[in-house]
Amino acid sequence: MDGSIISGAQGTQWVEVARLGDIPRLGSRVVSAPKGDVAIFRTSDDSVFALDDHCPHKGGPLSQGIVHGHNVTCPLHNWVIDLSTGEAQAPDIGCVKRTPVRLEGDRILLALRA
Amino acid sequence: MNMLSPQRQRLVVIGNGMAGMRTISELLARTPHRYDITVFGAEPHPNYDRIALSSVLAGEKTLDEIVINSRAWYDENHIRLITSDAAVSIDRVARTVTSASGLVAPYDKLLLATGSKPLVPPLPGLTLPGVCTFRDIADVNQMITASETQKRAVVIGGGLLGLEAAWGLKRRGMSVAVVHLMPTLMERQLDVAAGTLLQRDLDERGIAFFTNGQTEEITGTERATGVKLADGREVPADIVVVAIGIRPNVDLGRACGLEVNRGIVVGDDMATADPDIFGVGECIEHRGQVFGLVLPIWEQAKVCAARLAGDEDATYVTPPLSTKLKITGIDVFSAGALSAAAEEDEELIYQDKKRGTYRKLVLRDNRIVGTVLYGEVKDGPWYVQQMRDGADIEAIRDRLILGEAAASLTGTLDPTAKVKALADSAEICGCNGVCKGTITSKITELKLTTLDGVRAHTKASASCGSCTPLVEGLLLLTAGVDAKAAGPKPMCKCTAHGHAFVRKAIVADSMKTIPEVMNRLGWLRPDGCHSCRPALNYYLLCAWPGEYVDDQQSRFVNERNHANIQKDGTYSVIPRMWGGQTNPRELRAIADVADKFGIPEMKVTGGQRIDLLGVKREDLPAVWADLNAAGMVSGHAYGKALRTVKTCVGSTWCRFGTQDSTSMGVALEKMTWGSWHPHKVKLAVSGCPRNCAEATIKDFGVIAVDSGWELHIGGNGGIHLRGTDLLCKVERPDEVLEYCGAFLQLYREEAYYLDRTAPYLERVGLDYVKAQVVENAENRRALYDRFLYAQTFAQHDPWAAQNENTTFKTLVPAE
Ligand code: SRM
Ligand SMILES: Cc1cc2nc3c(=O)[nH]c(=O)nc-3n(C[C@H](O)[C@H](O)[C@H](O)COP(=O)(O)OP(=O)(O)OC[C@H]3O[C@@H](n4cnc5c(N)ncnc54)[C@H](O)[C@@H]3O)c2cc1C
Ligand code: SF4
Ligand code: FES
Numbered sequence: 001m002d003g004s005i006i007s008g009a010q011g012t013q014w015v016e017v018a019r020l021g022d023i024p025r026l027g028s029r030v031v032s033a034p035k036g037d038v039a040i041f042r043t044s045d046d047s048v049f050a051l052d053d054h055c056p057h058k059g060g061p062l063s064q065g066i067v068h069g070h071n072v073t074c075p076l077h078n079w080v081i082d083l084s085t086g087e088a089q090a091p092d093i094g095c096v097k098r099t100p101v102r103l104e105g106d107r108i109l110l111a112l113r114a
Numbered sequence: 115m116n117m118l119s120p121q122r123q124r125l126v127v128i129g130n131g132m133a134g135m136r137t138i139s140e141l142l143a144r145t146p147h148r149y150d151i152t153v154f155g156a157e158p159h160p161n162y163d164r165i166a167l168s169s170v171l172a173g174e175k176t177l178d179e180i181v182i183n184s185r186a187w188y189d190e191n192h193i194r195l196i197t198s199d200a201a202v203s204i205d206r207v208a209r210t211v212t213s214a215s216g217l218v219a220p221y222d223k224l225l226l227a228t229g230s231k232p233l234v235p236p237l238p239g240l241t242l243p244g245v246c247t248f249r250d251i252a253d254v255n256q257m258i259t260a261s262e263t264q265k266r267a268v269v270i271g272g273g274l275l276g277l278e279a280a281w282g283l284k285r286r287g288m289s290v291a292v293v294h295l296m297p298t299l300m301e302r303q304l305d306v307a308a309g310t311l312l313q314r315d316l317d318e319r320g321i322a323f324f325t326n327g328q329t330e331e332i333t334g335t336e337r338a339t340g341v342k343l344a345d346g347r348e349v350p351a352d353i354v355v356v357a358i359g360i361r362p363n364v365d366l367g368r369a370c371g372l373e374v375n376r377g378i379v380v381g382d383d384m385a386t387a388d389p390d391i392f393g394v395g396e397c398i399e400h401r402g403q404v405f406g407l408v409l410p411i412w413e414q415a416k417v418c419a420a421r422l423a424g425d426e427d428a429t430y431v432t433p434p435l436s437t438k439l440k441i442t443g444i445d446v447f448s449a450g451a452l453s454a455a456a457e458e459d460e461e462l463i464y465q466d467k468k469r470g471t472y473r474k475l476v477l478r479d480n481r482i483v484g485t486v487l488y489g490e491v492k493d494g495p496w497y498v499q500q501m502r503d504g505a506d507i508e509a510i511r512d513r514l515i516l517g518e519a520a521a522s523l524t525g526t527l528d529p530t531a532k533v534k535a536l537a538d539s540a541e542i543c544g545c546n547g548v549c550k551g552t553i554t555s556k557i558t559e560l561k562l563t564t565l566d567g568v569r570a571h572t573k574a575s576a577s578c579g580s581c582t583p584l585v586e587g588l589l590l591l592t593a594g595v596d597a598k599a600a601g602p603k604p605m606c607k608c609t610a611h612g613h614a615f616v617r618k619a620i621v622a623d624s625m626k627t628i629p630e631v632m633n634r635l636g637w638l639r640p641d642g643c644h645s646c647r648p649a650l651n652y653y654l655l656c657a658w659p660g661e662y663v664d665d666q667q668s669r670f671v672n673e674r675n676h677a678n679i680q681k682d683g684t685y686s687v688i689p690r691m692w693g694g695q696t697n698p699r700e701l702r703a704i705a706d707v708a709d710k711f712g713i714p715e716m717k718v719t720g721g722q723r724i725d726l727l728g729v730k731r732e733d734l735p736a737v738w739a740d741l742n743a744a745g746m747v748s749g750h751a752y753g754k755a756l757r758t759v760k761t762c763v764g765s766t767w768c769r770f771g772t773q774d775s776t777s778m779g780v781a782l783e784k785m786t787w788g789s790w791h792p793h794k795v796k797l798a799v800s801g802c803p804r805n806c807a808e809a810t811i812k813d814f815g816v817i818a819v820d821s822g823w824e825l826h827i828g829g830n831g832g833i834h835l836r837g838t839d840l841l842c843k844v845e846r847p848d849e850v851l852e853y854c855g856a857f858l859q860l861y862r863e864e865a866y867y868l869d870r871t872a873p874y875l876e877r878v879g880l881d882y883v884k885a886q887v888v889e890n891a892e893n894r895r896a897l898y899d900r901f902l903y904a905q906t907f908a909q910h911d912p913w914a915a916q917n918e919n920t921t922f923k924t925l926v927p928a929e
Contacts, residue, residue, distance in 0.1 A: 015927040022925070026641060026667035031925045040925075044641050057320050061683040061731075064671040066644040073644035075671035075679055077318050080644075091443040092319065093285065112927060 014102070014109040020046065021106060028063040028072070033112055038099050039063035040108060041083055043070055048108055049083035050101035056081075056094025122150050125422065126211050126221040128201040128366060130155025132164055133395025133411045134227030135183050140419030142191055148423065151193045152219045154211065156200035159251055160185050165408065167254050168440050171282030177251060204370040206388060223390050223422060226367055226378060230360040230396040230406075239332030245354045248279045257355065261286035264352035268292075268341050270329050272299040274439060276357035277312075280321050281441045283355070291322040291349050293329055293341060295358075303437040303448045307465070308472055308488040315444055315470070324349060362397045362404055377404045382429040384418035394418050400430065407435055434501050436494060447494035450501055451476040451484030459483070464515045468603070473515055480508045493517035533587035542588070543574035543581045545636060553585065557592040565589065566615060575610070576635075582610045606645040608637050613649070613866035620657050628654065628665055644670075649867035652754065655790055656862050659904040672752035675922070676912045677734055680727065685734060687726045688751035689741050690787065693761045693779035693799075694722030703744030707737055721758035721796070723749055735922055738913035747911040750787070754868075757796050759783035760808065764801030764818065773818035775801035778847060782816070785851055786858065788909040789901070792865040792874075795858065810838045813861075813871040814854050819843075823850050827857055827883065828875035836872045839880045842888045856887045856897035859904075 017031045023042040030053055031038045037053035039062050047070065053063045060076030070083045080089040086096040100111035125141075127134045130153050138151060155161075159181075166180040188195040199213045204224065211219045232247035234240060244264075246256045260267070261283055269280045272294030284290045292299075298309030299316075313323055328344040332354050340350040362377035373379040373387045377399030384392050394414045396405050405411060410432050420428035436449035454461050454476055462475040471489030475482055475497065481504055485497040496518040500507065513520040536542075538551030556562060556571050568585055569576040575585040589595050604610050611619075616635065625631045628650050632642060642650070647668035654662045672678050677685035689704065704724055708716055714728040729737055738748070750757060759782050762768065764775030779799040786797065798809040799816040809815030811831035815838050817824040822845040826838030841857065844850060860883065865874040875883065887894050916922075 017927045018925050022920075024667060024921070027921075029921065029925050031927060033927065037924065058681065059683070061679075064675065064679065064683075064731075066647060066670065067667065068641045068643045068647065069639055071643075076681065078644065110927065 012100075012111045015112050016107050017110045018108045019106050020048070020103065020108060023048075023108075026067040028065075028067065030061075030063045031110065033099070033110070037061075037063075038110065040101065040110070041067055041072060043067060043083070046103075048101055048103055050099040050110055051081070051083065051086055051096045052099075054096065055079060056088055056096055057092065062096065123148065123222040124220055125149035125151045125223045125225065126219050127151065127153045127225045127227060128204075128211065129225075129227035129229055129395070129397070130157065130161055130195065130197065131227060131229045131395065132161065132182075132408060133229070133415060134225060135161040136412060136415035137225060137227065137394050137418050137422075138191075138193070139183075140415050141422050144419060144423040146191070149223070151191075152221075153188070153193055153195050154199060154201045154213055154219075155195065155197045157250055157252075158198040160188065160195070160197070162251065164250070165440075167248070167251070168278035168282060171248075171254050171257060171279065172285045172442070173282075174442070201366060204366055204391075206370050206391070209390070221390075223392065225418070225422075226386070226391065226393040226397055227395045228363040228366060228397045230362050232356065233359040233361045234356050235329070235358065237329060237332055239334060239338065240356075242332060242334050242338045243336075244334070244338035244352060245332055245356065248275050248355055248357045249360075257283060257353065258286065260353040261288050265289060266291075266351050267353050267355065268349050268351035269355045269357055270341065271356065271358035272296070272323070272325070273357065273359065274300060274303065274437065275359075276355070277316065278440055279355050279357050281316075281319075284319065284321055288353075289320070289322075291324060291351070292316075293324045293327040293343065293349060295326070295328055297325050299323075299325075300437075300439070300446070303452070304446065304488075305452045305474060305486050307463075307474070308446065308448070308486045311470060311472055311488050312439075312444065312446060316441075360396065360406060362399065364397060367393070367397070375399050375402075382417075382431075383421050384414055384430055385421065392418050392422065400432065403432060407437070409433060409435060434498055436498050438491070438494075445487075445489055445491040447485070447487040447491035449485050449494065449498045450482070452486055453484075462511075462515045473517075475515060477507070480506050480511075482507060482514075530587050530591040533584055533591055542584050543572075543576075546573040546576065548572050548574040550588065553588050554592045557589060561593070563589070563593055563595045569615075605649060606643055608632075608639045608642045608646050609635060611635055616650070617653050617657075617864075617866075620653050626654065626658060626662060628668060648673075648754075652790060652792060652867055656904075660907045673754070675731070675734065676738070676748055676752065676916070677729065678752045682728075684728045684730055686751070687729050687734070687737055687741075688719065688721075688723055688749040689746035690749040690783075691723040692783050693759055693776050695761075695776060695780065696723075700744060700746060703741065703746065707740045710740070711737055713737075719751070721751070722760050723751075723758065725751070731922055732924060735916045735919060739917055742911065742914055747787075748913045754791055754793050755795070756783075756786045756789045756791070757794050759786070760796070760798040760812070762799070762801050762806035764799075768801055770804060771801035771818070772820050773801060773823070775799040775807065775816075775818050778816060778818070778823075778850060779807075781847065781851065782854060785855065785902075785905070788911075789858065789862070789905060790908060791858070791862055792867050793870040795861075795871070797854070811835065812838065814857060816850055816854075821845065823847075825850065825853050828871045828880075830870055830872035832870075834872070839875065841880075841884065852894065852898050853887060855901040856894040857883065859897040859901035860886055862901075862904075 023029045025044055028039050028041045031040055038050050039053040041049045053061050055062055055074040057079045060074040062072050062074055064075045065072040071080050073080050079092045086098045088094040102109050161183040163180040163182050166175055169175040199215045201211050202214050203212045209221055232249050246253050267283045267288045267290045269276045269292045272292050280290045280292050298306050299313050300309055329341050330344045331342045332338050333340045333342055338354045340348055342348050364374045364378050367378035368374045378393045378397055380386055380393045380398045380400055386393050395411050414430055417428045417430040439446040460477045464473045474486040476484035482501045487494050507514050510521040536550050540550045542548055542550050553572050553574050562568050575582045603612055605613055631650055648670055651665050651668040666674050677687050711733050713726045717725045719725045759779045761776045761779030765771030765773055782797055795813045797814045798807040798812040800807040800809045801818050809817050810826055811829040815826040815829055822843055824843050825841045827841045829838035830836040861871050861874055
């Protein structure tokens with residue numbers, strides 16, 4: 001991966017973490033970030049989302065769940081998490097921290113604090 | 115303030131709670147001016163709805179919303195309310211009540227309504243800061259404050275109160291564990307089955323449970339830091355809520371010499387041994403019974419008010435009681451007996467595992483004496499009504515368990531009204547452009563009676579399924595058949611079609627990919643969900659061996675990662691041990707792998723092989739490579755697939771063995787390993803009827819006898835124990851293999867995803883399987899051939915060739 005850093009506001013750095021092709025459609029990959037693992041998801045419409053790889057229920061690795069629509073089902077106890085908001089679907093209550101992510105061509109850039 | 119008038123009698127009430135104030139409201143409704151009323155309340159608040167404290171804790175209501183009688187109400191009714199001042203003594207001779215602040219109130223009639231106190235066991239650490247009970251507003255405030263700054267809560271007690279406390283704290287963001295003395299929750303209101311379902315549902319909502327947990331000590335020096343159980347388990351906590359029960363608050367009654375057992379004893383007239391002193395609520399005992407729910411208390415209040423108003427005939431009878439749990443989204447109901455107690459008692463039970471519902475009725479002499487409902491409780495009050503009426507249920511016995519709608523002929527809406535009103539030209543199915551007239555004439559012409567029949571001949575409801583209710587209405591209207599009652603359940607919320615329909619459509623219409631199935635059958639969501647995608651993937655795999663390309667993204671994590679995920683996100687790895695046999699080389703290789711990768715735990719499984727627990731995701735490919743190098747392959751302990759073939763030592767060593775069961779087991783495992791199924795499949799071979807390999811609780815079990823092999827099917831040792839049914843007896847080893855392959859293939863082709871052989875067998879019946887596998891030799895061989903053909907594509911070790919698989923690797927951001 002070629003290193004490319006684009007500086008953003010408030011010391012945010014957009015860091016390239018993968019190419020779109022590194023992640024299967026309806027799949028996910030784990031990125032190791034300073035504050036812990038972040039899961040990057042790729043949905044069937046080729047949107048990408050980034051959430052902490054840590055289910056609000058009991059910390060299950062969301063990256064290993066089944067992706068459907070803009071949701072992922074946690075592999076441990078089937079909570080369904082909305083990838084765009086990080087919120088758990090009712091009746092469950094909880095929220096996962098999102099990390100800003102964007103696609104530039106086929107490069108996936110993650111906003112990591114400098 | 116009340117006006118003093120000599121004719122009026124003085125009524126003093128001790129306890130400004132639910133029972134006392136309900137009695138006063140009832141009394142005022144009957145006779146507003148008979149008494150000058152004084153109320154002593156130990157709490158600083160006017161009367162509030164104690165029941166709703168659970169909702170306040172869960173953040174669903176505010177304290178203001180739960181006040182029943184505001185201070186203005188007391189004023190309007192000229193009631194003298196003294197709050198924050200407990201009554202401390204009663205002088206029955208002088209007829210006065212004295213309060214903690216020294217106030218003395220004379221009475222003509224006295225009402226005791228002191229409620230109950232939380233039961234607290236004599237535990238070390240009970241007085242530490244951070245320990246509280248769950249009874250009043252002060253307790254709830256303490257819990258809410260704690261939840262704002264603290265993280266972990268332990269609730270001692272898995273009864274109604276304890277669970278509501280746990281749920282409230284959970285809703286407030288704490289991580290919550292419940293310690294419960296008994297093996298199942300709410301054991302006084304729920305039977306074991308319902309209690310188990312409840313625990314499962316709460317567990318899924320993130321509450322941890324320590325059942326069979328006897329608390330020995332609350333730990334901590336400055337403040338509570340956790341609880342310690344008698345068996346050595348320790349549960350850390352920032353706050354500890356003790357909710358193990360209540361005890362009638364009888365102190366005042368006892369001190370002034372009234373008769374007291376568990377509660378202050380009252381008669382049917384609600385009077386104590388002293389005819390001028392009455393009692394209501396949780397502080398009393400009536401005919402040996404004490405109370406913890408408001409329903410009987412409302413009755414007591416009525417009777418007591420009538421007596422105080424001068425009605426000499428009012429008598430109290432305890433109504434049948436029922437319990438409901440107030441946890442949003444969890445429906446539990448119980449009343450009366452929880453299970454058959456006497457020999458003549460009977461139980462009716464109905465359980466739908468998939469929908470998570472459970473119903474039980476306890477009958478005696480054709481009358482309901484108890485019910486436990488889980489998941490679906492709307493019929494609860496109706497059952498209680500039948501109980502109360504002592505209704506004879508003989509005539510509706512067959513439908514009784516389905517509830518009121520099924521049991522009574524009246525009160526159901528006419529489901530055909532809507533379709534009746536439509537013109538023949540009205541379009542019913544938008545996807546396929548089918549009108550009402552076409553559907554009704556086909557139904558009549560072809561004498562159709564099923565939804566699938568209508569779909570096959572008209573295409574109506576065969577695509578997206580959203581018109582299914584209309585088509586069902588037409589079937590009922592035209593042919594008089596209720597397709598809904600018999601109709602299959604949809605696979606999931608993404609479709610209106612049931613498993614059987616989809617399985618058939620895949621084969622009949624040659625559908626070969628998941629998107630194709632979803633498109634043609636009108637899936638409601640573009641890529642389905644975690645429930646339908648794995649099912650479709652399996653159905654396609656089974657239908658088109660060698661042709662269908664397995665969709666990894668539609669596989670559950672375990673099957674995608676070829677290992678079992680654990681609660682901490684690590685994995686367990688179980689290599690295959692053919693028929694439970696192993697040797698020094700394999701054991702050494704396993705030991706080396708454990709050392710090399712720092713695997714924290716090894717365990718012998720219940721399936722006769724060795725589990726390596728705590729393997730990191732990134733290490734998986736390398737662990738497999740080492741095991742492969744020693745000749746071992748995946749044990750598929752993670753798959754809806756063939757798991758284990760358990761064996762006993764058999765005739766090679768055992769003095770009772772009749773055949774070589776170990777070799778037979780190995781042969782079966784060599785034939786079946788790698789096969790995918792609707793659910794997991796387990797086999798076993800025992801060398802004689804002593805059955806040391808437990809073959810009669812396996813999906814396919816073999817028991818060797820002198821004259822050959824007995825073949826057993828449909829056993830299950832899991833959640834619902836089911837012994838096998840005897841399929842047949844065969845003489846030769848090759849026959850064992852053929853029958854096994856044929857039976858497994860039948861199951862693979864016909865079962866619904868996530869049904870094991872036991873429910874499959876119960877659905878189709880033993881006779882059907884015998885007809886397919888035993889009686890029809892040609893069909894058996896065809897099934898067997900199809901199984902072996904599929905195996906030529908399935909028997910590739912999924913662990914091999916994962917070395918290259920980079921998806922196990924964590925990505926690192928570029929510098
Ligand atoms: C490891 C093992 C326990 C052990 O340490 O002995 C085990 C572990 C699990 N079992 Fe089991 N079962 C194990 C033998 C059994 C047995 C005993 C047997 O096979 O003789 C049974 C009862 C027999 C039977 O299946 O009929 C058993 C009945 C279950 C059930 C209930 C299945 C049912 O139809 O009712 C489940 C739940 C399920 O599958 O939905 C289950 C589910 C599980 C899961 C997969 C729970 C989960 O979803 O994570 C556990 C995975 C742990 C892991 O990561 O390794 N396990 N499980 C055993 C592995 C055997 C092996 O070598 O592959
Ligand atoms: C959290 C919670 C949830 C509940 N949920 C349900 C439910 O879902 N369904 C149900 O049917 N029941 C439920 N209950 C039980 C129900 O609240 C009680 O059965 C009911 O409140 C009992 O009424 P009571 O008047 O006897 O006692 P209380 O309502 O407790 O009133 C007694 C009052 O007397 C006061 N008092 C005691 N001693 C003195 C004294 N010496 N001087 C002055 N005042 C005194 C107390 O401070 C208290 O305010 C629940 C209870 C709790 C705590
Ligand atoms: S291994 Fe089986 S029995 Fe043991 S906890 Fe897990 S699922 Fe339950
Ligand atoms: S940890 Fe995610 S659902 Fe339980």
